[in-house]
Amino acid sequence: MAPMPNGFETYVVAGLEKKKVPVVVVVNRDKADYELTGVSDSDRAGWAKMLFMGSQQTNETASIKIVNLKTGNIVFAYSVNKTNSARGKQSAGEAVAKHINEKIENRYH
Amino acid sequence: MKKFVLVLGVLLMAAVMLGQTSEPATASKVIPPKAKVFISSMPDGFDEYLKNAIHDKKVPIEIVGEKDKADFEITGHSETQKASTAKKVIMWDWRSNEQASIQVSNLKSGEVVFAYSVNKPSSAHGKKSSAEACAKHLKEKIESKQ
Numbered sequence: 001m002a003p004m005p006n007g008f009e010t011y012v013v014a015g016l017e018k019k020k021v022p023v024v025v026v027v028n029r030d031k032a033d034y035e036l037t038g039v040s041d042s043d044r045a046g047w048a049k050m051l052f053m054g055s056q057q058t059n060e061t062a063s064i065k066i067v068n069l070k071t072g073n074i075v076f077a078y079s080v081n082k083t084n085s086a087r088g089k090q091s092a093g094e095a096v097a098k099h100i101n102e103k104i105e106n107r108y109h
Numbered sequence: 110m111k112k113f114v115l116v117l118g119v120l121l122m123a124a125v126m127l128g129q130t131s132e133p134a135t136a137s138k139v140i141p142p143k144a145k146v147f148i149s150s151m152p153d154g155f156d157e158y159l160k161n162a163i164h165d166k167k168v169p170i171e172i173v174g175e176k177d178k179a180d181f182e183i184t185g186h187s188e189t190q191k192a193s194t195a196k197k198v199i200m201w202d203w204r205s206n207e208q209a210s211i212q213v214s215n216l217k218s219g220e221v222v223f224a225y226s227v228n229k230p231s232s233a234h235g236k237k238s239s240a241e242a243c244a245k246h247l248k249e250k251i252e253s254k255q
Contacts, residue, residue, distance in 0.1 A: 024220045
């Protein structure tokens with residue numbers, strides 16, 4: 001799990017834990033078979049959104065890719081955009097984890 | 110009779126070996142009570158809030174000041190969104206939105222054994238609330254022995 005802007009990698013790891021994704025996350029790149037890299041961005045609610053929409057929730061965008069470190073091939077990529085994210089980065093991290101889980105499950109079925 | 114004893118012995122040995130081979134996979138995810146944990150620095154000094162929360166919630170770990178002496182390391186990220194003027198005027202809400210995420214990694218194996226993220230809109234006690242949520246779930250993880 002490579003470092004990402006705003007510490008998004010820790011939210012993805014927490015998402016993997018919560019969604020019980022069958023992977024072992026390691027902190028040393030040397031011990032890994034795959035590497036997850038990505039970017040994330042948060043957009044805070046402005047006064048107009050609060051006034052007209054009554055919402056103070058953030059908009060979250062994130063994009064990740066998983067690379068096989070042996071072959072160098074990108075084996076999975078996913079991007080998420082959550083407008084009015086209920087739980088901020090946590091929601092985006094869990095969305096990423098959910099889709100990684102689906103990718104892994106599809107491989108076996 | 111000798112054959113029966115021999116077969117029984119072989120079966121017992123196989124059972125013991127199977128037990129030994131399957132144990133590390135589950136044991137590696139366990140954070141034992143009184144484990145030595147190093148908390149690395151985090152943005153906005155969240156590590157200090159986390160240390161206090163671990164103490165307040167009586168999480169059964171030993172916090173060490175040097176990484177070399179630790180078995181586990183806690184890393185993480187935290188973000189505070191202070192109430193803007195618009196939020197204060199329109200929503201009558203002075204409280205901040207807090208989000209934080211931590212991960213605990215085993216320093217020997219390099220594996221992440223626990224991770225948790227929290228998002229608290231209009232947090233009652235700011236960073237303290239999010240740090241205590243992290244500490245509470247870490248305590249649950251240790252006590253579950255899984």
